[in-house]
Amino acid sequence: MTDTASVLARYHALNEAGELRSDAEQAAAAARLSQLQAQLQAPTGGTGLLGRLFGKAPPRARGVYMWGGVGRGKSMLMDLFHDSLTITEKRRVHFHAFMLEVHRILREVRATESGDPIPQVAARIANGLRVLAFDEMVVNNSADAMIMSRLFTALIRDCGVTIVTTSNRAPSELYKDGLNREHFLPFIALIESELDVLTLNGPVDYRLQRLGGIDSWHTPLGDAATARVREVFFRLTDYPPEDAAHVPSADLDVGGGRLLHVPKTLKGVAVFSFKKLCEQARGASDYLAIAQTYHTIILVGIPRMGPENRNEAARFVTLIDALYEHKVKLFVTADASADDLYEAGDGRFEFDRTISRLTEMQSQDYMALGHGED
DSSP: OOTTOOHHHHHHHHHHTTSSOOOHHHHHHHHHHHHHHHHHHSOOSOSHHHHHHHOOOOOOOOEEEEEOSTTSSHHHHHHHHHHHOOOSSEEEEEHHHHHHHHHHHHHHHHHHOOSOHHHHHHHHHHTTOSEEEEEOOOOOSHHHHHHHHHHHHIIIIITOOEEEEEESSOGGGTTTTOTTGGGTHHHHHHHHHHEEEEEOOOSOOHHHHHTTTOOSEEOSSSHHHHHHHHHHHHHHHOOOGGGGGGOOOEEEEEETTEEEEESEEETTEEEEEHIIIIISOOOHHHHHHHHHHOSEEEEEEEOOBOGGGHHHHHHHHHHHHHHHHTTOEEEEEESSOSTTSBOSSTTHHHHHHHHHHHHHHTSHHHHTSOTTOO
């Protein structure tokens, strides 16, 4: 397959190679994305200098919203679409990271410009873009919910940006039971009127299938445990193990103008050390940002803890609470099983609930839940 192959051609090739199973909803989504790819890549205006000077701006193409359960191929199809699309005016970004960027630009505009800031924010984001692709659209807070309708109306209708996104939820279920949700409803109406909503709930959970045979808790600490969680990372991200030294890193905005360095992250999977997250001064907002941003966390180097590690243990409890509440998948290397992680004595009572949550997080039922699901 070449870089100019269509989404549908690449999808069929994966089926023929046995990497995917027959799935009518996936095939329909691949066909729709292939159609969108062709529309975006179609020539605009005439040829030659006069055509380039006087040709019309390309019309906005109707976007796509793909939703469904965990592991049903949403990210795989987004990969195929973004990789196949030959235009340069495209961008793919995790939705939570995008909204952090939006709030940062909003603060800058309010500090330096007058008038309504939302159109100015949209114009900055849309500059040089025809396609904006999101992983995991989910709305967890009122600050995002309050601006999304106006922001995306400006991006789509005023700036002509085509939106392609994935989500674990149907549009009507976004920000369900959220504070002042009535202000968010126009965003749902916008999605349903401007994007084709496609359901992906096929019979195969590819994420669980990829993790077949790999437990989530690995002990004792050492090379064997490290090798197992490394395998998890490469299975979930499709990143070539031979390129391990070049896995991307990132700086996560955790609020208050602070950044948390993420040493390895790709496709919603992030790797952290216990030392980085629990031995350094961290708070609930740090862990909330992590839980909202990543669907899978690989946490390495968890030691045995006791009364002498009360601060580290308290941070670990807060971290696990955030991950559990957002249904983040957790893979660890640890010095002991969850039951034996905290010695008897002062602080053990508070740790018991964390042990219960860690046990549940290792279950198949928990692993099958979507990121952020209730």
